[in-house]
Amino acid sequence: MKKIMIVMGLTFSLLSLIGCHNKIFAQEQPFEAMQQSYKGVLPCADCGGIETSLFLQQDGTYILREVYQVKPQGQMTYAYYGKWARTADKLVLTAAGGEKRYFRPLGDNLEMLDLHGNRLHIPARYQLKPVEQPMPQTPMTLSGMVRYQADTLLFTDCVTGKITPMATSSKLQKEYTAMRTTPDQLLFVSMDGHFTLEPSGDSNEGKKLLVADGHILLDANKGCQ
Secondary structure (H helix, E strand, C coil): HHHHHHHHHHHHHHHHHHHHHHHHHHHCCCCCCCCCCCEEECCCCCCCHHHHHEEEEECCCCEEEEEECCCCECCCCEEEEEEEEECCCCCCEECCCCCCEEEEEEEEEEECCCCCCEECCCCCHHHEEEEECCCCCCEEEEEEEEEEEEEEEEEEEECCEEEEEEEHHHHHHHHHHCCCCCCCCCEEEEEEEEEEEECCCCCEEEEEEEEEEEEEEECCCCCCC
């Protein structure tokens, strides 16, 4: 009888360890979005609603576009770029200034959470649904390091650390060439820009490029903090 009790005890302990391991393993699984982009109209305290589009990139970056439906002025549009990560049950967006936004998977949808990652009142009103939509061309404030490589300007974003080739910009190329002291020197740049996808023969998703829209400022004495 004692041997049976010992065996049962060991079996129970083993099953408990397996259960704990599986629970931990499940929490460590990467967040996998059902779609690459989501969209919905979220509530707004002093406007008709916020048309929100979220684009999750496979490289861990995101683009968030918000269109405030304001009357009688019309619409006010903003876009943000940053990096996304996940916890056991949440999607965390981190913007350039360190501000965080939280969502959680809810079936195929994403539910927006409050500033502390808690559920909001009337959760059904705070959901984004998966959709097919093109990347927005709304300019975003970006800062990073730029340099020439193989006749292409490469931009390294300060927030995400991601390197993106840039579309041709005569203004940026002219100012970079005038300021650099070596052919491939890294220079700090802040600007308004947006990302676009150009057809690529070796990729169905296209080639990701950064387009400089304006407010271009180069600084040879500054770097990413």
